[in-house]
Amino acid sequence: MRFWTGVGMTAKSRMFPRALSLGYAELIDRAKLAEDLGFEAVVASEHHFMYDGFCPSPLLSLAGIAAGTSRIKLMTGAYLLPLSDPLRVAEEAALLDALSGGRVMLGFGMGYCDFEYAAFGVDKKTRAARFVEMMKIVGTASASERLTFRGRFYSYRGVRVGPRFVQRPIPTWLCGGPTVAAARRAGRNGFPYFMANTTFARAREFIELYRKTGREAGWPESQLRVAVFKDFCIASSVSGAKELREQLMRNFYEEHILGFGYLVDEQGRHLYNPSWDHPVCQEFLESIFCGTPEMIVEEIRRYETLGIEAMFPATEQVDLFVKEAMPHFQDAGSALRPGVHPPDVASLGAR
Amino acid sequence: MRVGIYYDFSFPPRLERAAFWTCFLEQVRAADEMGFDDVWFAERHFADDAPGQAQILAAYLAKSTRVLRIGGFKVCPLDNPVRLAEDAAVLDLLSGGRLNFGAGVGDQPAAYRARGVPWEEREARLWEGLDLVRHAWTSDEFHHLGRRYQFPGHLQARTKAAYQRRMHHGRHVPQWERGAVVVDYLAVTPKPLQVPHPPFFVLGTTPGLVRATGRRGWSCVLPAALGREELIQEARRYRRAMNAAGRARGEAQIACICDIAFTDGAAGRRRKPFICGSAEEIVEQLKRLQNDTDLQHLIWRIPFPQLDHTQVLQNLNRFAREVQPLLQS
Numbered sequence: 024m025r026f027w028t029g030v031g032m033t034a035k036s037r038m039f040p041r042a043l044s045l046g047y048a049e050l051i052d053r054a055k056l057a058e059d060l061g062f063e064a065v066v067a068s069e070h071h072f073m074y075d076g077f078c079p080s081p082l083l084s085l086a087g088i089a090a091g092t093s094r095i096k097l098m099t100g101a102y103l104l105p106l107s108d109p110l111r112v113a114e115e116a117a118l119l120d121a122l123s124g125g126r127v128m129l130g131f132g133m134g135y136c137d138f139e140y141a142a143f144g145v146d147k148k149t150r151a152a153r154f155v156e157m158m159k160i161v162g163t164a165s166a167s168e169r170l171t172f173r174g175r176f177y178s179y180r181g182v183r184v185g186p187r188f189v190q191r192p193i194p195t196w197l198c199g200g201p202t203v204a205a206a207r208r209a210g211r212n213g214f215p216y217f218m219a220n221t222t223f224a225r226a227r228e229f230i231e232l233y234r235k236t237g238r239e240a241g242w243p244e245s246q247l248r249v250a251v252f253k254d255f256c257i258a259s260s261v262s263g264a265k266e267l268r269e270q271l272m273r274n275f276y277e278e279h280i281l282g283f284g285y286l287v288d289e290q291g292r293h294l295y296n297p298s299w300d301h302p303v304c305q306e307f308l309e310s311i312f313c314g315t316p317e318m319i320v321e322e323i324r325r326y327e328t329l330g331i332e333a334m335f336p337a338t339e340q341v342d343l344f345v346k347e348a349m350p351h352f353q354d355a356g357s358a359l360r361p362g363v364h365p366p367d368v369a370s371l372g373a374r
Numbered sequence: 375m376r377v378g379i380y381y382d383f384s385f386p387p388r389l390e391r392a393a394f395w396t397c398f399l400e401q402v403r404a405a406d407e408m409g410f411d412d413v414w415f416a417e418r419h420f421a422d423d424a425p426g427q428a429q430i431l432a433a434y435l436a437k438s439t440r441v442l443r444i445g446g447f448k449v450c451p452l453d454n455p456v457r458l459a460e461d462a463a464v465l466d467l468l469s470g471g472r473l474n475f476g477a478g479v480g481d482q483p484a485a486y487r488a489r490g491v492p493w494e495e496r497e498a499r500l501w502e503g504l505d506l507v508r509h510a511w512t513s514d515e516f517h518h519l520g521r522r523y524q525f526p527g528h529l530q531a532r533t534k535a536a537y538q539r540r541m542h543h544g545r546h547v548p549q550w551e552r553g554a555v556v557v558d559y560l561a562v563t564p565k566p567l568q569v570p571h572p573p574f575f576v577l578g579t580t581p582g583l584v585r586a587t588g589r590r591g592w593s594c595v596l597p598a599a600l601g602r603e604e605l606i607q608e609a610r611r612y613r614r615a616m617n618a619a620g621r622a623r624g625e626a627q628i629a630c631i632c633d634i635a636f637t638d639g640a641a642g643r644r645r646k647p648f649i650c651g652s653a654e655e656i657v658e659q660l661k662r663l664q665n666d667t668d669l670q671h672l673i674w675r676i677p678f679p680q681l682d683h684t685q686v687l688q689n690l691n692r693f694a695r696e697v698q699p700l701l702q703s
Binding site for chain 2: 044071075086122182
């Protein structure tokens, strides 16, 4: 199991006020620390027009990180592809790939906020079809000398995307929610699937669906790869961890779940202003795994049986995770030998 | 006079790729140490060793340098101006307020074709886009109804109804309480660090662009292709436009991209630029140019990789040691 972590730079909310520039100033230090601790990748995500100043350009933060690190992979998760232009994304990724010596991984998502689509004047109804087409374009652009593509929304003939990619093709991931539509979409097109937080049972269900759809579409097993984003609350006791979860979730509920339609119900509708007791809301709460470090290790082992190759452990207790959980996994945390105390990583927030 | 260096990536590649970027970075870092004021570069599409998207290189340089101001000439009409505003704000934050917002229309119609933007509309799109960028940086929630851009994009400006639509009606709804309501106003975030906003530097590749830049009171960068006489003429055009619009001289800078060659040692090189010679001769020519054009900012085009890496480093060093003390005195 390999581990990914966040850049944690836009943690400015109404409850934790902070100057945005501070986050950008310490970007490299955080990434370096993550690199030394044995994380495989730092992941930057994208949101627009947020009152909290969320970074709208993940590849720019990653380009900054690239300048100060040498090994850690630079991953977007998710880059909101339908809001952009595939050629622009390909050119951005190509340049960063060249500058970083081939360390870029592209996670693409669709986003869910209506106002983001409205703001860029992008039709939300056709977003799924456009998204798949755009992902294929970026993949093709990175794999071939000249980009020739004929699609429903975009067509190119012999465009030479420059500078040339170092990684050919560049690794791409479909970042999707734990939904039937996302699992099928990833499987049908043979895109590696980076799945958002959910319970173990649902994760297993959607990973099986993904693999089944992928096999039926004729994709080889090696192409059907899975990584998961998993929320953890860690404390020395379960009740302590649950208390932490309650605190964090209250904040997240008020800042994101209420206003932004973050949660989706069974019919795929976004929920705005759901009550705290709403079943979907409670289910989300339950999907955040609470436990002691030993329980976290066990939970990750359970995920390993699903054939997951990487995990983004989203947790506020990164120091506990790094000290107590990571060393149990062989190919992660190579920098941490027993008896060696990791540096203080309390500041390495994941969200 | 401020002095920066510029890379236009138009010289044929002579190095292996990895070496090209390593050398380039070493040169920029050296310039950072030597006390140059800024680094500039062009955005060039469909080329092997060139930045196809200026903002990525700018972000990388922001974290590779300490004091240099950073400016890439973005081909603005290719992008939604909202994205330009967002990217530039992030760059300003990344660099600790060292961003110069370089803007131009580029010289590659093929790039416009590939992105589906009409080449003929390039100047109109540039100006409407830059006005929107400035608006996005300096206002909180706003909307823009222009001929080519609308923000938020669901407002269709071409219809009369759009212009008559009442904005901001009723109680103002904060973003976190909005839910599914799509409102006619949005704030572009984050905001840049520099106040009121990062300075605009427009690449004055046509007389029309030079005039319009002067009228807005923004800094104008005259391109390298111009000869001495043409430079003087364009600089006058810029000043006239500035004066006519009632702008003060101190509002913006006039900058020009120049080739400079130390030719005292190596005689009989190919075409010599009009600023060449020994350090003293170069200073004399630069001062004369400053006198004639009211130049405030010199941007030295580095002919890399045509000139090899060690030669470039030597030249940078020589400029910093021999030319700068005389030039700035």
